[in-house]
Amino acid sequence: MAISKNKLLKNVSGKIGNSLVVRQCGGKTVIAAAPTRRKSRSDPATTKRQERFRAASKYAHFALKDPGRNEIYAAACRGNQKPYHIAIRDYFKAPVLSDLRTSEYHGLAGQPLIVRATDNFMVTRVQFALLAPNGSFMETGEALPDINGVDWVYITLVNNRSLKGTLIRVTAEDLAKNKTTLEVVL
Incomplete structure (x- = not known):
């Protein structure tokens, strides 16, 4: 890929012969090798990746139709990035929970x-659930983000007489609705 400063190619895009493609990207003229058609692979891993990418693409199109999400993704763009690509990247990565x-x-x-x-x-939601040692729900609720931007704080609502063996289940969700769960037994 080369960036052309030739004034004749300014605002030109298309294929030159069967070997080169000229396109405009971020106000610059880019010359690259023409794409070639690849042989289709039908192994299960490739099919799974393709299905996942199709789902990510559908999510990105859906997300950009929502003015709120579109604005959030557009604000994260740097350089030549597009909100569509930021949304796809968000779809592929679930939140990470650590340090309970x-x-x-x-x-x-x-x-x-x-x-x-x-x-x-962006993490959009963190929910805590406390289960008694016998498996029954004691309480559940939303955590609030701490001032540092990465920690989330949940304030317990009920007294717990049987602290030992209590299961704490934390679920985090991001803008693309990916969820991650962390469980710890006291």
Whole structure:
């Protein structure tokens, strides 16, 4: 791929013979080798990747029709990036949960549970669920983002008499609705 400064090619796009393609990208004239048709592969791994990319493309088209999401993705563009490509990248990466901090939780209502939730684009929601040792739900609720932008804080609502064996389930969601779950037993 080469960038042309030739004034004759300014605002020109198309194929030159069977070997070169001229296109406009970010206000620059780009000359590249003409694309070639590849032989179709039908192995299961390739088919799975193609299906996943098709789903990502559908998500990106859907997301860009929503003015709110379109604005968010457009704001993240740098250089020649397009909101469509940012949305596809977001679709492929789920949030990552780590560093669940329970040191300030002693089974009383009003105590914090803190988790680190990160994503390649944006974490939109983190939900906590506490289950008793027998598997019954004790409480569930939304965490709020901490001032540092990566930690999420949940304040417990009920007293927990059986702290040992309590299961804490944390679920994070990003703008593309990818979900990740982290479970810890106290």
